[in-house]
Amino acid sequence: MKNLSGSNLEYTLASGVFAVTAEVGPPKGPDAGEVKEKAAVLKGFADAYNVTDNQTAVVRMSSIAASKILYDQGLEPIMQIVCRDRNRIAIQSDLLGAHALGLRNVLCLSGDHQSAGAGGKLNGHPGAKNVFDIDSIQLISIVKGLGKGIQESGDPISPAAPFFIGAAWTPFGPPEKFRTIRLKKKIDAGANFIQTQAVYDIKRFAEAMRRAEDMGLTEKAAILPGIIVPRSAGMLNYMNANVPGIEVPDEMIQRMKDAQHPKVEGIKITLELVDAVKNLSGVKGVHLQAIEAEGLLPDIINEAGLLPRP
Amino acid sequence: MIFAEWKPIDELVEKLKAHKKVLLVGCATCVAECAAGGEKEVETLAPLLSMALKKQGCSVEIITATLEKQCEFEFVEELIEKGHDVDAVMSLACGIGVQAMADLFDPIPVYPGVNTSALTIREEAGLWAGRCAACGDCVLGETFGLCPIARCAKSLLNGPCGGTRGNGKCEVSEDTDCIWNLIVERGDERGQLDSLAEVKKSKNWSNSRHGGPKRVIREDLR
Amino acid sequence: MSNQQSTDVTKVVVLYCQQAISEGAKSTDWAQDAEGINVQAIMLPCSSKVEVPYILRFLESGADAVEIVACPEKGCSFLIGSRRAEKRIEYVRGLLESIGDNPQRVGISRKLSQTPDELIAIAKARAEAANSN
Ligand code: SF4
Ligand code: SF4
Numbered sequence: 001m002k003n004l005s006g007s008n009l010e011y012t013l014a015s016g017v018f019a020v021t022a023e024v025g026p027p028k029g030p031d032a033g034e035v036k037e038k039a040a041v042l043k044g045f046a047d048a049y050n051v052t053d054n055q056t057a058v059v060r061m062s063s064i065a066a067s068k069i070l071y072d073q074g075l076e077p078i079m080q081i082v083c084r085d086r087n088r089i090a091i092q093s094d095l096l097g098a099h100a101l102g103l104r105n106v107l108c109l110s111g112d113h114q115s116a117g118a119g120g121k122l123n124g125h126p127g128a129k130n131v132f133d134i135d136s137i138q139l140i141s142i143v144k145g146l147g148k149g150i151q152e153s154g155d156p157i158s159p160a161a162p163f164f165i166g167a168a169w170t171p172f173g174p175p176e177k178f179r180t181i182r183l184k185k186k187i188d189a190g191a192n193f194i195q196t197q198a199v200y201d202i203k204r205f206a207e208a209m210r211r212a213e214d215m216g217l218t219e220k221a222a223i224l225p226g227i228i229v230p231r232s233a234g235m236l237n238y239m240n241a242n243v244p245g246i247e248v249p250d251e252m253i254q255r256m257k258d259a260q261h262p263k264v265e266g267i268k269i270t271l272e273l274v275d276a277v278k279n280l281s282g283v284k285g286v287h288l289q290a291i292e293a294e295g296l297l298p299d300i301i302n303e304a305g306l307l308p309r310p
Numbered sequence: 311m312i313f314a315e316w317k318p319i320d321e322l323v324e325k326l327k328a329h330k331k332v333l334l335v336g337c338a339t340c341v342a343e344c345a346a347g348g349e350k351e352v353e354t355l356a357p358l359l360s361m362a363l364k365k366q367g368c369s370v371e372i373i374t375a376t377l378e379k380q381c382e383f384e385f386v387e388e389l390i391e392k393g394h395d396v397d398a399v400m401s402l403a404c405g406i407g408v409q410a411m412a413d414l415f416d417p418i419p420v421y422p423g424v425n426t427s428a429l430t431i432r433e434e435a436g437l438w439a440g441r442c443a444a445c446g447d448c449v450l451g452e453t454f455g456l457c458p459i460a461r462c463a464k465s466l467l468n469g470p471c472g473g474t475r476g477n478g479k480c481e482v483s484e485d486t487d488c489i490w491n492l493i494v495e496r497g498d499e500r501g502q503l504d505s506l507a508e509v510k511k512s513k514n515w516s517n518s519r520h521g522g523p524k525r526v527i528r529e530d531l532r
Numbered sequence: 533m534s535n536q537q538s539t540d541v542t543k544v545v546v547l548y549c550q551q552a553i554s555e556g557a558k559s560t561d562w563a564q565d566a567e568g569i570n571v572q573a574i575m576l577p578c579s580s581k582v583e584v585p586y587i588l589r590f591l592e593s594g595a596d597a598v599e600i601v602a603c604p605e606k607g608c609s610f611l612i613g614s615r616r617a618e619k620r621i622e623y624v625r626g627l628l629e630s631i632g633d634n635p636q637r638v639g640i641s642r643k644l645s646q647t648p649d650e651l652i653a654i655a656k657a658r659a660e661a662a663n664s665n
Contacts, residue, residue, distance in 0.1 A: 083464070088512060110471040113463050113482045130464070137468040138512045152512055170472035175494040181507050182469040189509050197472060244473050244481060319630045353585035354627070357592035362631035 005147070007104035007164035008076045009048040012310055013193065013222045018278060019285025020306050021078065021195065021224060022046040022297055025055060026066035035066050039073040041294055045301045047309055048105055050195070050287070053080040057116040057124050064094055068101050078166060079103050082111025087133035088142060088152050095146055099161040107166035107195065108139040108186075137182075137189050140165055144190030167191035169223070170245035171208035172201075180211045187221045194221050195287040197245040198228040200236070200252055202276045209282050218282030225277045229290040229300065230266040233257040267300055274304045311340035311431075312404040313438055314347060314424035316355070322400065323362045325421045329370055329398040334359070334423070335389065335411060336376035337403035344438055346424050347402030349376040355402065355423065380407025386414050393418075429460070446517030452505065454496040461489035467510040470494070542659040543570045545590045546651060548601035549579040549614070554645040562648030569659045571652070579603070579617035579640075587624050587638060597662035599654060600640040614642055636661035 012019050022042055027034040042049065049070055053063040060066075067077035079098055081091060095106070110132075117124020134142065134152075142152045149160035167186040171179050183194065199205045205225060212218055230236050233256035240248040252269065259265035270288075277283050290296045301307060316322075326332055334356050342348025356372045363370045375392055379385045380403035389411075393399060399420040401408040412420040430438040443460035449467065450457060459465045463482040470490035473481025478491040497503045515521070546563070553575075556562070563573035572595070576582065579602035590598050600621060602614035618640050625635035639661065641654050 110464050110466060110473075112473070115463075115482050132465045133515065134512045135464070135466040135468050136471070137509055141509065142512070168472055173470065173472055173474045174476065174478050174488070175470065175474075175491050175498075177498065178469060178490075178494040178503070178506070181503065185468055185507065185509050244475050319627075323631075350583065350585060354588055357585065357588035358627055358631060360592050361588075361633065365631065365633070 005104045005162040005164040007048075009078070009105055010164040010192065012047045013284055015310070017047075017310050018306065019048075019222070019224060020046045020301060020309065021048050021050060021285065021287045022294070023050040023052065023287075023289050024066070024070060024075075024077075024294075025052050026061035026063060028058065028060050030061065032069050035061070035069045036073055038294055039070050039075050042297060043073065043075055044309060045298045045307070046288070047285075048076040048078045050078045050080055050107060053082045053109070053111070054085065055080075055112065056119060057084065057112050057114045057128075058122055059125065064098050064101070064103070067098070067103050071102055076105065077103055078105040078107050080107045080109060081139065082109045083132050083134055083136060083139055084111035084114060084130050087131050091134075091139065092142060092146065092151055095143060095163070096157070096161055099146075099163070104162075105164045105166060106143055107168070108136045108143060108191070109168055110136045136167065137185050140167055140186055140189040140191050147190075164193065165191050166193045166195060168197070169194045170197040172197070172204060172247050173245035180208070180215060180217075183212060184215055184217055187217055191221055193284075194223045196223065196225045198239070198243075198289070199225045199273065199277065200230075200246070200248040202273065204247065205277070206280055209280050213282045222284035223282055224285040224287045225283060226287045226289065227270060227273050227277070229270045229288070229293065229296055230256060230262075231291075231293065232262045232266070267296065267303075270300055271304055274300075274306075311343050311429070312406070312426060313344045313428040313430040313440075314341050314402075314404050314426040315344070316346055316351075316402075317423060317425055319358065319362055322355075322359060322421070322423055323366065326359065326363060326370055326398060326400065327366065327368050331371045331373070331396045331398075333389070333393040333396040333399045334372055334374045335380065335399060335401050335403070335407075336374075337380035337401075337407050338376055338378050339381070341403055341407075341424065342376075343432065344430065347404075347407075352376050352402060377403075377407075380404075381410055383410060383414065386410045390414060444518060445513075445515065446521070447514055449510075449513075452510075453493050454500065454502075456489055456493045456496065458489055458493065461487075466490065467513060469506060541568070541570045542596045542663060543572065543594060544597045544599060544655045544659050544662075545572045545574065545595045546599050546601060546655050547574050547576055547579070547582055547587075548646075548651065549603055550575050550577060552579070552601050552603045552642070552644060552646055553651070554647045557646060557648045557651055562651060565648065566652045566655055569656060571655045573651075579614050582617050582620060584620050584624055584627075587620070588627070591628075591637060596637065597658045598638045599658040600638075601646060601651065601654060602640055602642045603644060604642045618642070634662060636664070 024038045051063045051067045063079050067079040070077040114128045115126045143163050143165050147162035169183045233253050236248045236253045239246045256262050336347045336352035352374050356374050377385045399415050400423045401411045402423040404426040408422045428440040429442040431441050433439050440460045445459045474488040480486045480488040560573035563571040587598050600617050602617050621640045624638050628635045639658050
């Protein structure tokens with residue numbers, strides 16, 4: 001892998017270091033201080049930080065603005081872009097703006113449907129008109145094109161705007177036999193790194209990785225399995241039942257149920273998962289999340305032996 | 311067929327309150343098939359509106375008619391005489407029919423009595439489901455006859471999003487199939503999954519509403 | 533309901549399936565014997581013939597209540613006729629609710645061989661339900 005974009009994540013991966021990414025969700029209000037606080041907690045513990053784009057269709061500070069705030073704090077952002085809210089004109093315009101601001105990583109996603117509204121916990125905007133002018137794979141092609149100095153239309157730009165391009169992979173979502181093909185499409189379109197839906201079932205994930213490897217995909221893109229720190233048996237149960245593409249083995253749920261201190265057990269499980277995916281061929285890093293508990297991550301990353309970051 | 315459903319009665323009553331004599335018009339085509347604006351629905355809505363208006367102290371005479379087709383001027387013209395003394399029209403046809411009426415009855419107000427919302431098929435008695443969104447660039451030939459534009463909540467062209475539920479339903483509704491799950495299944499059954507492996511380029515939407523109002527001229531038919 | 537002319541006698545239309553009644557109710561004369569309410573009796577070959585607009589027209593043109601007397605599901609000689617009538621009543625109730633009216637203005641009873649007395653009792657019960665609430 002050549003470092004074309006100037007992304008630090010790209011450099012880390014190219015140099016063969018096991019990468020760590022984490023997530024910083026922008027606030028629902030306009031306070032830059034909130035972003036800075038989260039940044040202060042996580043600074044130095046990951047190579048790059050995903051900044052979500054109106055996740056679950058809830059209006060939040062724009063991913064481009066929050067990314068810039070992180071950048072100014074010395075953290076490298078991965079700006080997420082969903083296809084729900086902007087057409088190819090707006091997205092390309094934002095990409096050029098992001099590049100001008102120094103942002104170099106983008107993660108291309110379809111985006112939750114606007115009916116999601118934080119799973120019913122907030123009003124959200126179910127009456128919104130969605131865009132979906134392009135899909136996530138077409139978005140990858142477009143980002144790739146800007147890197148070569150060509151807009152989607154074919155019009156040239158100068159200079160080019162190279163990005164380090166990310167995409168998502170849900171290996172266990174139905175139709176399962178298509179999920180590796182879809183991963184290949186993303187990589188064919190230009191994805192350089194892949195963050196997966198949260199993995200708990202190592203055996204099944206290992207099989208999925210083998211399929212990806214057999215198709216030569218692990219050589220073309222860096223795969224970073226997602227791991228969400230489990231906090232309780234209830235949370236695992238909920239994700240297992242309700243979050244598409246997340247599968248939690250029964251033993252793990254039982255283990256959390258039996259644990260005297262579920263939170264401690266959750267951290268132990270996380271460390272075991274990190275260890276397990278580290279040993280899988282083709283895995284180039286991890287994407288760690290601790291929902292509403294980012295403060296846990298520094299210790300976990302430390303204990304996993306992933307410090308110091310390059 | 312074009313699918314429509316009644317607007318909330320309150321909204322209709324609000325529109326008709328100030329009028330004296332109203333022509334309520336149905337259409338015997340699509341809206342009859344989806345049981346929103348055929349003769350039966352016209353004859354149901356007329357007494358219901360009368361009762362609702364009476365409750366609000368309004369005396370509005372409602373006369374009714376159902377045209378064979380409200381989306382063609384020749385048929386709509388038949389109504390001009392019947393409606394010569396009305397001060398409002400309410401149409402239960404799709405948006406096309408409503409506008410045909412509005413053109414011919416101008417300046418008399420023509421109100422829509424239904425919301426036109428989709429192009430559907432009747433899957434079984436009392437169950438309609440969307441099939442087409444008139445995107446102007448049909449891809450059914452590449453998706454084994456299943457439309458990813460109208461039937462995928464995100465109009466995806468390159469396969470399923472990460473939201474497909476474990477049971478193959480779409481993330482937006484427990485009752486709706488993830489169409490990409492079905493497209494892949496059908497492709498797999500035909501041994502043609504490979505054809506879905508190629509990256510589909512961004513779509514050209516300009517032959518649909520996105521390209522501006524549709525206007526087509528066929529010289530051979532003029 | 534208050535907006536029906538409460539001073540007048542309650543008017544009930546009874547639409548009855550000829551299969552659902554006893555010999556004694558084969559003519560519509562029994563309707564005259566109903567005391568305290570005004571019954572309009574209409575005999576039908578089958579309750580499945582009762583369409584929604586037909587029911588609503590009665591309500592609109594002055595009836596306080598409409599009752600369908602149908603055969604029980606198993607006794608229906610057209611098999612699904614009485615079930616259909618029931619669904620229509622449910623639908624009309626929804627419509628009445630949508631305009632803020634009393635859904636109990638319409639109803640359906642299903643039993644074989646109803647006598648004139650039973651029919652009158654049914655009509656009275658419907659009148660009461662229509663006037664309450
Ligand atoms: S691809 Fe377009 S034209 Fe074809 S069925 Fe779907 S919406 Fe209609
Ligand atoms: S779950 Fe399937 S149908 Fe629903 S939005 Fe995703 S791909 Fe489209």
